[in-house]
Amino acid sequence: MKIATFNINGIKARAAALPDWLDSAQPDVVLLQEIKSVDEAFPRELFEERGYQVETHGQKSFNGVAILSKLPLEDVTRGLPGDDSDEQARWIEATVVGKQAIRLCGLYLPNGNPAPGPKYDYKLGWMERLRARAQQLLDGEEIALMAGDYNIIPQAEDAKRPDAWREDALFRLESREAFRRIVNLGFTDAFRARVGGPGHYSFWDYQAGAWNRDDGIRIDHLLLTPQCADLLRDVGIDKEIRGFDKPSDHVPVWAEIDI
DNA sequence: ATGGCTATTCAAAATAGA
Numbered sequence: 001m002k003i004a005t006f007n008i009n010g011i012k013a014r015a016a017a018l019p020d021w022l023d024s025a026q027p028d029v030v031l032l033q034e035i036k037s038v039d040e041a042f043p044r045e046l047f048e049e050r051g052y053q054v055e056t057h058g059q060k061s062f063n064g065v066a067i068l069s070k071l072p073l074e075d076v077t078r079g080l081p082g083d084d085s086d087e088q089a090r091w092i093e094a095t096v097v098g099k100q101a102i103r104l105c106g107l108y109l110p111n112g113n114p115a116p117g118p119k120y121d122y123k124l125g126w127m128e129r130l131r132a133r134a135q136q137l138l139d140g141e142e143i144a145l146m147a148g149d150y151n152i153i154p155q156a157e158d159a160k161r162p163d164a165w166r167e168d169a170l171f172r173l174e175s176r177e178a179f180r181r182i183v184n185l186g187f188t189d190a191f192r193a194r195v196g197g198p199g200h201y202s203f204w205d206y207q208a209g210a211w212n213r214d215d216g217i218r219i220d221h222l223l224l225t226p227q228c229a230d231l232l233r234d235v236g237i238d239k240e241i242r243g244f245d246k247p248s249d250h251v252p253v254w255a256e257i258d259i
Numbered sequence: 260a261t262g263g264c265t266a267t268t269c270a271a272a273a274t275a276g277a
Contacts, residue, residue, distance in 0.1 A: 009276085010266050034276085036267065061267055062275070111277060151277075164260095170277060205277065206264035217277080249265075249277080 001098050001257050002026070005106070005147040005220055007033040007250035011042060017246050019046055025238060027254060028070045029096060031106030033149045035064035042066065059089035065106045065148070071096045080107070082129035090126070098259040100143055102228065105133070107148035112169030120169050123151070127178040134182050137225055143259065145190075147222040149250065152179040154189070157198040158218035170219060188229035190222040190255040195235065203250045204242055211242055220253045231258040
């Protein structure tokens with residue numbers, strides 16, 4: 001089963017590029033972030049006509065996550081537990097049954113800039129809630145993954161120019177420590193389990209010719225529980241579509257799971 | 260880069276992104 005994460009930066013703006021990528025990459029499941037749409041306005045027919053079931057957790061203008069799946073989605077839940085006052089649409093979960101069941105968590109972790117400040121506090125608080133949910137998945141010994149736009153550059157090798165990001169909410173020490181607290185519970189970064197070294201990015205800014213200079217960062221990740229990591233067969237970053245017409249500033253990252 | 264681009268929104272400039 002090919003499972004991808006893709007921050008599309010607006011479903012309306014990606015009404016051509018996203019179906020084009022689906023048709024060529026043929027993922028079984030896609031976890032989408034930044035749909036920037038309410039549920040009622042999401043163009044589900046674009047995906048249903050390609051054989052995908054669509055589940056959204058949308059919000060007006062900003063944020064918003066969704067799941068597309070060729071197999072039925074079961075037990076769908078919306079919103080990251082731990083703060084009933086949080087109105088931002090950044091988390092969705094569902095179960096898909098292949099040979100075995102796998103729990104899929106799609107997430108759009110807060111950017112957090114400027115740091116320090118209230119937005120950064122929100123990011124760190126959100127990550128603490130994420131850690132709690134992650135621990136539950138481990139405690140249940142589930143075949144599960146948490147994938148999405150983490151807005152975290154894990155290591156210097158994950159940025160073309162790490163020094164430019166030192167004080168940024170995506171790379172400052174506190175952010176990376178919070179990310180490691182989650183990974184170190186026992187998760188596997190799917191991409192890094194298979195590919196080492198610098199030069200692998202999932203985001204290039206629209207500004208300043210970042211794409212042409214390959215000035216990117218790796219911030220979209222799939223974290224696997226041990227039971228899921230046992231089934232990991234392949235990974236990839238579909239970098240080339242960043243150079244196509246009307247691209248998102250992110251590209252898809254995927255994992256092939258033997259399930 | 261204290262923002263060079265893109266997307267969104269009660270439709271013009273503001274907000275957000277990373």
